Amino acid sequence: MNYYSTNCRTSDVTLEEAVVKGLAADKGLFMPRAISLLPAKFFREIEKLSLQEIAFEVATAFFGEDLPSDILRSMVDDTLNFDIPLVKVTDRIYSLELFHGPTLAFKDVGARFMARMLGYFIRKEGKQGVHVLVATSGDTGSAVANGFLGVEGIRVHVLYPKGKVSRIQEQQFTTLGGNVTALEVDGCFDDCQALVKSAFMDDELNDRLDLTSANSINVARFLPQAFYYFHAYARLKEADARLVACVPSGNFGNLTAGLLAKKMGLPVDKYIAANNRNDVFYQYLKTGRYSPRPSVATLANAMDVGDPSNFARILALYANSYEAIVTDVGGAAYDDAQIAEEIRTVWDRHRYLLDPHGACGFRALRESLMPGEVGFFLATAHPAKFQEKVERIIGDSIAVPPRLQRFMQGKKRTVPIRKSFADFKDYLLNSSGLG
Ligand SMILES: *Cc1c(COP(=O)(O)O)cnc(C)c1O
Numbered sequence: 001m002n003y004y005s006t007n008c009r010t011s012d013v014t015l016e017e018a019v020v021k022g023l024a025a026d027k028g029l030f031m032p033r034a035i036s037l038l039p040a041k042f043f044r045e046i047e048k049l050s051l052q053e054i055a056f057e058v059a060t061a062f063f064g065e066d067l068p069s070d071i072l073r074s075m076v077d078d079t080l081n082f083d084i085p086l087v088k089v090t091d092r093i094y095s096l097e098l099f100h101g102p103t104l105a106f107k108d109v110g111a112r113f114m115a116r117m118l119g120y121f122i123r124k125e126g127k128q129g130v131h132v133l134v135a136t137s138g139d140t141g142s143a144v145a146n147g148f149l150g151v152e153g154i155r156v157h158v159l160y161p162k163g164k165v166s167r168i169q170e171q172q173f174t175t176l177g178g179n180v181t182a183l184e185v186d187g188c189f190d191d192c193q194a195l196v197k198s199a200f201m202d203d204e205l206n207d208r209l210d211l212t213s214a215n216s217i218n219v220a221r222f223l224p225q226a227f228y229y230f231h232a233y234a235r236l237k238e239a240d241a242r243l244v245a246c247v248p249s250g251n252f253g254n255l256t257a258g259l260l261a262k263k264m265g266l267p268v269d270k271y272i273a274a275n276n277r278n279d280v281f282y283q284y285l286k287t288g289r290y291s292p293r294p295s296v297a298t299l300a301n302a303m304d305v306g307d308p309s310n311f312a313r314i315l316a317l318y319a320n321s322y323e324a325i326v327t328d329v330g331g332a333a334y335d336d337a338q339i340a341e342e343i344r345t346v347w348d349r350h351r352y353l354l355d356p357h358g359a360c361g362f363r364a365l366r367e368s369l370m371p372g373e374v375g376f377f378l379a380t381a382h383p384a385k386f387q388e389k390v391e392r393i394i395g396d397s398i399a400v401p402p403r404l405q406r407f408m409q410g411k412k413r414t415v416p417i418r419k420s421f422a423d424f425k426d427y428l429l430n431s432s433g434l435g
Pocket of ligand 1: 105106107139248249250251252253254255302303357380381
């Protein structure tokens with residue numbers, strides 16, 4: 001399968017190039033050239049298949065031409081070594097719990113898959129080792145670091161702003177050891193990002209080291225997010241109702257993967273993008289105008305995005321047709337007071353604990369489901385990742401899963417650096433091979 005750039009100013013590339021490069025030469029995002037309908041037989045019997053079997057079928061539609069089947073199967077099985085339960089919250093609303101992976105958020109799926117696929121390609125290319133550079137304001141760093149942990153031939157460097165990420169987040173990428181190093185930068189997130197960008201532009205570094213990024217726009221992170229929409233459908237098929245999928249959205253990778261699943265024949269009638277106060281996409285749905293603006297901080301902070309990068313992919317998927325987009329996608333947006341109110345009432349009434357992102361998803365379904373429809377929302381993170389906020393909202397203490405507690409007990413190890421490119425470059429050049 002070939003991949004084209006959403007900017008259409010460069011020629012198609014192979015899967016390998018798309019994965020290794022991440023971003024197209026014209027700065028566009030890669031999209032699969034062909035999106036094939038999955039066979040009717042697959043949908044007829046899908047309820048008999050496990051999550052891993054469903055994911056393998058979908059992965060084969062994307063990557064089957066480019067990878068041997070047994071390799072692809074082990075990538076899928078290694079990635080999904082945890083379950084994604086669909087939990088009934090009310091009569092007609094289900095929670096797709098995407099938070100049972102190592103860092104308790106949905107990004108584990110894409111990050112783990114990408115790590116395995118990138119590892120495969122660099123071994124195939126006979127490279128000695130590749131350095132993955134990630135700047136993080138919290139969540140991406142943990143998913144990427146844990147996704148790549150122990151993957152042969154890859155060394156991960158996570159740059160994060162000292163004192164500006166939560167302790168839970170910090171523990172998730174500073175305690176791993178192995179092929180993961182955390183760089184504690186004396187600066188803010190933008191400084192971390194600037195260091196990474198400068199590294200990619202530095203000729204000497206690029207001559208001496210193989211550098212790559214694990215950006216969320218990489219197709220190897222983006223496409224696997226389609227897997228779990230098919231899985232949700234399989235678990236809900238019995239309900240025999242019109243299905244609505246609701247996606248708490250920030251950069252819109254998750255929603256776009258769901259829309260791709262629909263193009264592959266997934267019988268989901270309608271998608272809802274749930275936003276917090278950063279509602280650029282919701283405004284687009286209402287007005288037809290896309291006006292990015294700086295993000296504001298909210299309770300659902302992983303959705304604090306003012307110019308969602310995957311908007312370009314949605315336009316590409318719908319051939320720039322606003323009418324076609326609003327036929328398939330609806331929207332909603334909530335402020336912090338509404339998010340908190342939703343967490344509180346769902347806990348009081350249904351004893352189901354939402355995290356601030358999932359709360360947007362639940363509320364959007366509650367307010368928009370029509371008679372005869374059943375909805376599921378993507379529960380994108382475990383509520384314990386936002387322990388203090390959630391405890392304050394419900395006025396009670398919450399259980400912290402053992403996996404999260406283990407991170408909290410780990411020993412933090414970092415390399416402190418100043419926000420100076422010269423220091424960062426020295427560090428990279430001296431970082432000892434691929435230990
Ligand atoms: C990243 C993230 C989101 C937003 O997902 P996108 O694919 O960027 O729209 C939502 N919730 C949580 C918890 C996240 O970490």
